[in-house]
Amino acid sequence: LAVAPDGQPHAAWIERNGNMAELRYADRSLGGWSAPLSLFGEYMPADLALSPGYRPELAVDGAGSVHLLWRTWPLGNVYYGLRSMGGGWSFYLVGSGLDEDSLPRLAVDAGHNAHMTWHQASGPRRDIYYLRRALDGQWSSLENVTAGDPYLLSARDPAIGVDIAGTAYLAWENGVGFFAARSISGVWSTPAPVLLSTLEFSQARLAVGADGV
Secondary structure, X not given: OEEOOOOOEEEEEEEEEOOEEEEEEEEEEOOEEOOOEEEEEEEOOOOOOOOOOOOOEEEEOOOOOEEEEEEOOOOOOEEEEEEOOOOOEEEEEEEOOOOOOOOOEEEEOOOOOEEEEEEEEEOOEEEEEEEEEOOOOOEOOOEEXXXXXXXXXXXXXXXXXXXXXXXXXXXXXXXXXXXXEXXXXXXXXXXXXXXXXXXXXXXXXXXXXXXOO
16 A cells, blocks of 8 residues: 555555466545456466565656566566546566565655665575666666675665665675665665564565665
8 A cells, every 4th residue: 555645645565366466556536446447467376375574666747657576476477557637557577586484675765766675685695686767767677785795695675775865775685684874876875784682583674764874
């Protein structure tokens, strides 16, 4: 669920329909909820369970554009959807081959830029990836935030937040919690531990104030 600046709520969910998994969307006006719209469907055996905690990511920016990010099972493809105010939907394949437990996350800043993240394995490593779509439709290159760090071999489950200036913040787990930030035109800071503990850290959550705190 996401609420637009004008107070209009929007909802998105995955609905099973036999051997199909469908992404559905609806919004609410003064007259009530719209009829659910099926935006995407993929074959998914009825006995295949969705990953715990799975949900499509949904955000509405200040111009009223609706942003969606979700993944498919069992292929692990990542799709981004955009509907501008008064327009139709556009869809983009932005990732593929995700781990079974990798859940993409989405945040939209005040400049209407969409920021996306997920974890993905390659050989002996599991790394955190980041992608951005600007208001003008330009895509950033896919960035490996943890690449080259010899200690971050099992980075997973990123959370993402943005501030009013478009700076992106990431938090994730790799035994303990880690954090990195990137300005809209800069590069990623060196990943730093958030909490040093002998206990296993899991399921990072992140909130960012307008001042970047």
